[in-house]
Amino acid sequence: MEDFDIVKMYWDRDEDAIYHTDRKYNRYCSGIAYSILFNAEDTKECVNETWLKAWQTIPPQRPEKLGPYLGKITRNLALNIYEKLTAQKRGGRHVDVVLDELSEVIGEQSDVEKYIDEKVLTELIAKFLRQQNEIARKVFVRRYWYMSSTREIARSYGLTDSNVKVMLKRTREKLKEYLVGEGYEL
Amino acid sequence: MKEPLKILKAMNDIDDDLIMEANEESYGRERKPFLNLDFRRLAPVMAVMVLAVALTVTQLGHRGDVITGGYEIPAESLAEAERIASFPISVPESAGDQPIGKIGVIENTAISVYYGDEENVSVIIVKGKGSEDVSGDYNEYAERSVISLESREVTLEGNGALICKAIWTDGQFSYAVLAPEGLSLDDIKPIIKATE
Structure with missing residues (x-):
């Protein structure tokens, strides 16, 4: 239907x-x-x-x-x-692993809530993602929206597990730079 | 709230097209072929995943009225996996001292049974439709031999005395037992015998 x-x-x-x-x-x-x-x-x-x-x-x-x-x-x-x-x-340990990865973008001790409203953060992330190349964007969303394992992502896109990890790391670094560039202290 | 969790929550409401694009299998777009796969690390575990998808490249995604998620989905039990895969499977209750940790299934295609926990899979058993090698493990192992085990002719591959991959077929189905860390012949034999 x-x-x-x-x-x-x-x-x-x-x-x-x-x-x-x-x-x-x-x-x-x-x-x-x-x-x-x-x-x-x-x-x-x-x-x-x-x-x-x-x-x-x-x-x-x-x-x-x-x-x-x-x-x-x-x-x-x-x-x-x-x-x-x-x-x-x-x-679940799986989400803990994902959160550890994201702590590279916003550290545990960061007080980002003071600076960024969740809705604004959503918009910024979406805008950031649209600036990435297609594969980096998809891999990022698969990992942090769908919480897929890196193995699953590798499988879906014909990449190696290590390709996916490196790509995710680069995109996280870029996201951090982007948020800082938007004027947010992380 | 943990700050990184705030990012995960903020991502929840990203635009629909970004969500759909990242899971295109579910929405009927063509998948990319599997190229340049590197199985050198954690090969057998990845291999099962690759295999499962390879088997279903033409079947995944938007199946008529059902949105599947496009990837291996968890089954609560072997019975549920059998129902989704549309074929029966028999596997040992444990592999060595490791109980079944997870069962994955791709509709009408393949069942994967993982022994051990999420972070430490010791053995994977795969049963898939067809007579193609279902292991998906393309490592080159130092040792290769073929043994007869009851009515099965099983190809074993591994390094030294350790077997990392065992595959066989019964014509209608193909089977693989994968052991990322390797198992001795005595340890893998009962697993093969108990798999149908």
């Missing part, structure tokens, strides 16, 4: 919308959640919560592309769960 038709069902308050959403996007959203949580049960809960949020937000929202819309909800929920689990010392 096309996204347009599923979204219409949400607007019509037709509960079959959730059935069709689950059918089409369960694996996509499960993949996103699992990459963050590494736990099948937490992943399932996260995906179910995504469907609920979709039901609650469409309408008023009318997403043109349901995949990214649902993916963002899932990812956000999964990161919140990850934060809670981390507070309980049950966090």
Whole structure:
């Protein structure tokens, strides 16, 4: 079923919308959640919560592309769960590794919150990404949006594992330079 | 909130096209071929991944009404993996002292069973449809031999006394047992025997 038709069902308050959403996007959203949580049960809960949020937000929202819309909800929920689990010392090591990498851009001790509003940071990152070459951009998004392992990314783009790591490192360095260039003390 | 986590959260709302572009398998765009793969490091682990994709290059992504994510997805159990792959698999409960850590599956194509934890995979068993070598491991090993094990004719490759790769086929399916650190013949034999 096309996204347009599923979204219409949400607007019509037709509960079959959730059935069709689950059918089409369960694996996509499960993949996103699992990459963050590494736990099948937490992943399932996260995906179910995504469907609920979709039901609650469409309408008023009318997403043109349901995949990214649902993916963002899932990812956000999964990161919140990850934060809670981390507070309980049950966090996933995979995200810890990703965060270690990103600490090269914004250090643990940085008080970036004082300087950068999250929305502004989103816009800056998006703008930065558009300035990168296509492969560097895709690799960065795969790593830091989809939380894919470097092995998975290498596989997807026909690169070696070390190519991916070097590319990510360079892009992180550039991002830091870019944010500093925009006037932010990191 | 940890500051690096702030970047991850801020990335959540980047533009849809950036998200879709990075996962083009899911949205039906053509994949690039696998070129210049370097399997010298962590070869068997990567090999399984490459293989799984290579097997499915033409099948991934937007499968009719289902958005798959375009890559190996986790299965909660072997039963679930079998259902998604559309074929059965039998593997040992453990490889040495390592239990099954993760099961990955690509729809209608291949099942990968990883022993050990996420950071320390000791053995990977792959079963894939077809008779092509499913190992995807293109390392050149010093030793190569073929042994008969029950009804299987198994090709073993490794270095010295350690076997890193065992492959065989039964005509309809291909199998691989990969051991990144190598296993002795006595250790790998029961794994091969228990894999169907």
